[in-house]
Each structure stands twice: as structure tokens, then as C-alpha cells.
Amino acid sequence: MTGTDNTINAKTNADGNSAKPSGNSCGSGGSHGYSAGCKVICRYAGCEYKGSYITERDGKAVVKLPSGYNIGVEYSALTPTDEAANAAPAPKKIEQNESLPKLSIISTGGTIASKIDYRTGAVTSQFEADDILRAIPDLKNIAQFSAHVPATILSENMTVDIWKTLARTIYDEIKAGTKGIIVTHGTDTLAYSAAAISFMVKTPVPIIFVGSQRSADRPSSDNVMNGMCSAAAALSDLGEVAVVMHGTTDDDYCSIHRGTRVRKMHTSRRDAFRSMNIKPLGKVDYPSLDVKLEGDAVRRGTNEVELFDSMEENVGLVYFYPGMRPEIISAFNGYKGLIIAGTGLGHTSSLCIDAIRHLIETGTTVVMTSQCLNGRVCDRVYDTGRDLLDAGIIEGEDLLPEVAFVKLMWVLGNEKDPEKIKELMKTDLRGETGRCLKNV
Amino acid sequence: MSEQNAKDATANGTKKADPKNIRVPEQDYEKIGLMAGIEIHQQLDTKEKLFCHCPTRLRDVSEKTGEIKRYLRATESEMGEIDRAAEEEMKKQNRIYTYYEFDSTCLVENDEEPPAPMNPEAFELSLIIAKMMGMTPVQQVHVMRKLVIDGSNTSGFQRTSLVALNGRIPCIEGGAGIDSLCLEEDAAQRVEGDIFSLDRLGIPLVEITTAPDLKTPQEVKEAAKYIGMLLRSTGRVKRGLGTIRQDVNISIKGGARVEIKGVQDLALIDEVVRREILRQQNLIAIRDELIKRGAKVLKEVYDVTELFRDTESSILKRAKCILAIRLQGFNGLVGREIQPGRRLGSEISDYAKKCGVGGLFHTDELPAYGVTADEVAKLRGFTGAMPEDCVILVADTKKKAQCAIGQIIKRSELSFEGVLEETRKMLEGGSTAYMRPLPGAARMYPETDVLPVNLPTEYWDNLVIPELLTAKEERFVKELGLDPALANNIAFSVRCGLFEKAVKNGIKPALAARTIYATLREIKRDGADVAKISDDAILQLLTAVEKGEAAKEAVPDILKAVAGGADVRKAMEEISPSVSTEELSGVIAKIVTERSDFVKAQGMRALGPLMGVVMQEMRGKVDGKVISNILKEEIQKVLN
């Protein structure tokens, strides 16, 4: 295990239950002297129930009754008992098959594996290799895994620092000879991270980002299929950074999306991730795990491994809206870069243009992208666009706003010459932009 | 195979009565220590589902708008123990389930969107029902996930919450306790095999669990009937086939708690109890006999595929692999009947079927089914079976047969424990088959996507309890003077609310009751679609009759026309056009005058015959009573 130094603790589960390890009997800590899992007598409705204390909720004690149901009652209904909470069962060690190819699983905190707390019934995310192999037992039949946990965060709490740690961990694993990388990630910012790693690590092997949209504790979770398909993709002939997630609402196949062309397009569906402006790089059928790659997917071994872990953090991303006041733009004064998600072909109101010009004159690189997501920016068609070009904005071509944002961080981190910055932003580096948009 | 279905009553040529129609005799239930309780699942008639805003409407499969395909996997929860029931279902993993979508289902049913907050209408109704049974509500209600991985829930769990505890109902002498009331979502309906339709998934259900206070099969029936009546008294539960389901929990002294699922027919519920008692008694007797005989399950598995190479039995001939085990000292017991149509062999077969095999053969029923005496002798020889032993065979693919023989050994060994704690399903006639072990508390964990609901005391105190249907029935007899049978019918009818409204609006109770109960039934029998007749239409018609604007005699015809899509006003005008009193008086005066000699001769006796003449003239347009009054006056005039 490496990278545990950088571990940032995940929030507890959604119920807010912090499942503190405790084999204690009641009356030895926690709220009102009750700790999670301790045995209590609950007198309620004229009956006596032997239950377990779970947590406090809105001032009420939540108790698990023998039937398994939780109810919330006044603390006065509870009496502690001497009986100790059930001890945690020792998890079984998972045997791995050393004759199988080696894959690396790198966790950042996505809930591809989670477990139910044996005392409270609360659900917590799990990140160790054994946990993931327990959650998706069939994985151990197709590869042997080493696991790394550089961070355990909710994906909305992702930072540039964690991207750097992630990039270095991946680089080290590739150097050490892994056949492929699987990065488990929360789905909220998964596409940002996939884009960031696309720029930060040049790779000869597949780097597969995967998550689950439906929590791993549910029997219907997409974690098993996504996990299996991502392992198959990580063993495949692919040689770039990709996202592997459900292709449809059915459990039939996963799509392989390029890391710089993918976007989460639904809040909750399994097939939320979509390739934008290009077709997916391929698919992994389930349960056969047959991988099919399209001709334009970068193949294994095409590139040598290289690490570029400099990122300029002073970059912003702003979504233009009708009536936006120029002060919003001016608030980015002092930033090294700003991505604007403009309307249509890449516009803001005329009112904002002076503020943009001022920003550029004082050293901020401003790149225009489009809220349309699909299609290319072109600021040469209408007056406003021409005025924006005149003010010095860079047309972000067919870059997704988030990808342009990550790319600008990376470009500014590696290049200082304004002309070269502009050229790099418009040049295809990792398949993030293309000179010709196909009819997809 | 014999244990594949219940059709082997003719095995060995012995003709028996159809097990479906057998009625098991009563016993001394106190002596055998019967303890029974029931669980009632009732769908609520709410506007929306429990955790989404879809309507609670059942659909026809042909209306589906799409289908989705999913796998379910028992999350090997590190809860210390894997739930027994979930573990059992896990054996059947790796099958893909198909779900039908409709234009009345959404992403929540598809398990593609987090649930909405708990439906307040359903929550309120569940509390009203709890209050009617004298229960204590839970101060803070927590929604749980109950693992169900048989495919009937897209998520792999059923959302359920404990709403109230500890009540009592006066359904039997001394009353029966109500342990709990839960509010939960209904499961998807199985279309066939592994195909489910999503229209039913998410409809709110209340689950009412009685204490094990019921001491006879009759009491079980009484309790189920009472709770059904109480639920219908709310006027807000679904009615009709499949909207209410009963589970029965039964144990006897020396037996074990067994839960029988899905008793849909109330008329059979006591028979189910009697048959379960019999089953438990027989399993105990078999256990005692096995111990007395020093019987033993030998674990050696014999591959006997070759022995049946040239068999006449089509099942054995088809099979790629036939495996056998020897049960020492079991002879005669595997084939012994434990309840109508079921033997110990059926129980063993139920276990084997979990591996996907069709069933099994045992030597207690052989030779039969194309297996010859010679083959049985060879089989006995090959396995070294003595006359006191029984040999069980299973035939299928190698993988399935191996799985099944393991299950057969497991269940045969469990015969030494007598009765097992199980969930069973009801078969036609009231016997039961094994489904899975009783689920434990381990299959429940919190539904973190739904916030707990706090129940303020004032909210509970202000809930108004509806009048029980039985109380209504009594009131209808006492206060409205209805005939007791009609009072019962109208109180329990779906249109009872309409009846009460009509009476409140001044319609005579007898007229209202007769129309709403009897007339509707009659015209339904004649083929009218009475569901198409709105309460308002009936009320409008009754009001017109009461005012003399329409004839009572014309009511069935008017209702038939309304059922056929006619407007009620128009139907009244066409079938029973209103005739003004003036017009009517004129007609009657004319008839009487024309027959004044007859009237003078007959006096008031002329009323009857003249009634007929006037009625014919008016052709049902005017109520007979109105005619009779005017006619009397006119006759008086002539006589005076």
C-alpha cells in the first residue's frame, strides 16, 4: 500500500452516522452515554424490546428492534444493558491468483465498494483491494490486483493536489510494470479527473476511470458490471485514459469513453456518462467481457510513459447568463486563466466585453467555450464574437468547458509564452479536440 | 418426475381423491398447542406511489412502453451474518431479470433515480389504520431497505418502515394483539419466469402483523376477516383481486414457526392452518420413527447414469447425469404423505429444485413413471440398499444434478430435526411448498435516501377514525330501518359512501340502498358496465325519482343507458320524460270521466283496474304512487 499519507477522510455515510469502532456496552460514551451498536432495553408502546442503539437523529435515539426495523424514540425510553455490542467479524483474506496479469486499482473515494456496518446497518465506502474484491468477487478470476488509496474523498471535494498525487501514483505503477490501471472515483467530478490525468500522464497502458451511479450496497448496483468491464478494458489493447461506465440503462454493456471527451449527462442514471462530439472509443459486453475498440482509439504501447504534474491552480470557469454583470468577470482579476462557457457559438453580452479585455490585458488567458457542449466555438460569425476576438479571447474549438478548464491549468503549468499557450490550447494533445467534427 | 408436481396421486395405481378438494378434519387445538398469527398486506388507494409521484394504477402487459434488463447480486454484506433468506436466493444468481416499463412508471421504479420523500397521503392513512387498532405510533419513522433478491424489486430491496406498535382488535373472544403496522412499497408483479412488470412496484402497502394469539383455524379466519373489514372501513384501500394478501404464521408444540405466504383466498385460510398442523405433526412423527429405526443419511453419491442407459423413463433417458444417494432406514418414510398431495419426498424435492432440476425419484414410489422393477432392483444392488433403505435419484446436467444431490442430502439430514423454520408458499387447495428459510433481522438496513419522518403528537391526536363497516351496518338497520341483509350488503359495498350521501340528501334509505346495491348488480348481470356509472349520476337520478320527476320503475333502464355512455338527464327524458302534474291530472281526469259508469258501479274498487289503464298510458313516465294519489282524488270527485 502506498499513498496513505495523503489520505483525506471521507465524510461518513449519508445518514450522518459515524460508525466508531466499539465493542463497548452501553453507558460508556457517545450521545447520552450510548454508543453505536450497544444493547439497550427500549420501553415503548407498553412493550419491552431488546434493541441496539444506532445513533441520534433530531434529538431522538434511533434504536434497531429485533425485527431489524429502526425507530426513533425519546432517550427516556431507553435503559442500558450490560450486554456488549456484537464484535466485528474478522474479514476473510482474499486469495489472489498469481498467474493472472497484474492490474492496479487506485481509489480516490468512489463507492464502487461499500459495506453495511454490522451493528448500525449504516453504509460505508471501502477502498482496500480486499474490500473491492469482496464486493466484486469475479474480479479475482481475471487479474491479480494491487491497491492504492491516495485519497478517500467525496468526489465533489476533489482538488488539484489530489490530481497530482493520483498522477504520480499512476506513473509509479506504470513504471513498475502494471498491465493496466483502474481508478475508482465518485461520479460527480470523475470526468474532470479523467481529463486531468489525460494531460498529466502520457501512458502506454489503459488508465480506466470507473465509478458507480447506484450505491454499491444495493443488489442492483452498477458497481459489479462497471468494475468487471473496467478490468476488461484495463487488460485490453487500449493505450489511453478512458472512462468505462454503463452504456445503457440495461446491464448489457459498458461504453469506453475518451477521458477528454466525456461528460456526466444525467444526475442519477447508470448510463449518465456520454462521449461528446465523438463516438465512444469502444465497448465492453457484459457478462462476456468482450472488448471492442474503434479504429481511432489509441492502442497499447503507442506512447511512452511520461509524467507532467505541474498545474496552474489559478484558473477559473464561469458560466455566462443573460444579464450577467461585468463585475462577475472582473472578479477573476489576478487569475492566470479563465474559461468562459458562453452562449451559442461562444458569446457573452457586449456589456461584458470590456471587463474581458481588461482581464486579458492584465495577463489572464481567457478561453471561450460553449454551453451547447456539442459543436465548435466560432467567434467570427457575429459582431459580438468578433469583438470578443478583438478583446483577445482564445476560441476553445470543440473543447468541453470542463476539459478546457483542466487543459488550461495544465498548459499554464507547463508553458509561460502567451503565443505558445494560445497555440497549445488550440492544438490536439490528448484527443480532446479535433480539426474535423464528425457527424455523430 | 413424481415430486415434480402433485399429479402423482395415482402412483402405484392407487386412486385417491384430488388433494385440492380434501378437507382436513378438525383437531383439539389446545392439546396440540397451536399458536398462529397473520400478516395482512393491503394496497392503499392513494393518488401517488409511496416513493415517487406515479399513479397507483395497474396496467395490462400489452401496454408496456419498454423493457429493461438487470442482474441482481446479493451484496455479501459484512453484517456479521449473511441473511439466510438472501443466501438461499443467491444460489439462483446470474440470471437476468426483465422489467416492463409503462407510461405510468418512472426512473424511480427503474432504480435510476433516488426515491422521493415518503408519500404523506399514504403515511396519514397508515396512521389512521393504526389508530383504529389502538396502536402506539412510532415517534420518528425510519425507512429501511429489506433485501429481496428474487427479482421482484429492481433495487434488490423493498422499502419498508415501522409506523406503529402494539394494538388490539376485538375479532375473537378476548381479542387479539396487533404487534406492528408497517408501511411499505409493493413489489413488481411477476409476468412469468424472470419477467416482471413495474406498474405495481411502489404502490403503498400496509403490513399488519398480529400477535400469535390465534388458537384455532377458525380464529385465524375471523382475525383475517375482521382486519379486512377494518381496512375497508377507511374507504381508501384498494379492492379486488390481489389487492390484499394474507400470510399465516403457524407453530404447534414440538414444531417450529412456519410462515405461509400469499393466501389470497380468505375461504381457504382455515384449511391452510389445518393442513400445516397436519404437516408439522407428520414431520414430527417421521423424525421419531427415523430415530427409533436408527436411520442415517449416507453421504456417498453414486453415479447411476449407466444403469438407466436403456430405460423407458423419458426423463431418465434424456438426462446427461443421474446421481443417487442411499438413505439408511428411510424406506416408506420418504413416500409418506404429510399433508394432502405432499410427502416428505416433496419437501426434499423442493430443496433440490433450488438447483434448477425438475424434481427427483425415490424408491418409495418406484417402480413407476417408466422405471421398471428390474431397474429398481439394479439400483438397490448398485447402491447397496437394504430393504429398509430408500434410494433417491436425481437426473439432469452434471452440474445441476451435483448441486441437487447436495441439497437432497441436506434436506434429508434435516428430517431428524422434525419441523424447520421456513417461509412456504401456498399451493392450490391449501397445502404448501418450501420457499426459503425464515428471514432474519440481518436483511434490514437503513434507506439513506429517505429522511426519517417525525410524528408530532397533535397530528396523531387530530386524526379522525372512520366508522367501522360493522357499526355502519348496525346503524343502517337501527336508524334507517334497512333490512339486515341489505344493510350488510350496502355497508360492505364499494358505493357505501354514495349511499350515505344519498340518504343525507333526503333520498329514502330503502330506495337508495336498493338502487345502489341490488339494481346495479342486476343490470351488471344483464351486461351493463356499471363501473362507467358515476356516483354523481346515480345521485342525480335518485333525487329526480324522489321528487317525482322520474319513475322508480324506469331506474334500471336509465342506469343501463348511462352505463352505455348516455348523459343522465337525457336518459331520464328519453326513458321517463317528466310529465307535469297538470298534464297528468288532465289525462287521469279524462280516463276517469270516460269510465264514470264503471267508477260509479265499482266505487273505490275501480282504483286497481284504472291504475293499470293510466300506467299503460304513461308508459313508466310517472311514479306509480303519484298516479295512485291523483287517481284516488278523481274517483272521489266522480263518486261525490
Ligand SMILES: [Zn+2]
Ligand atoms: Zn414512478
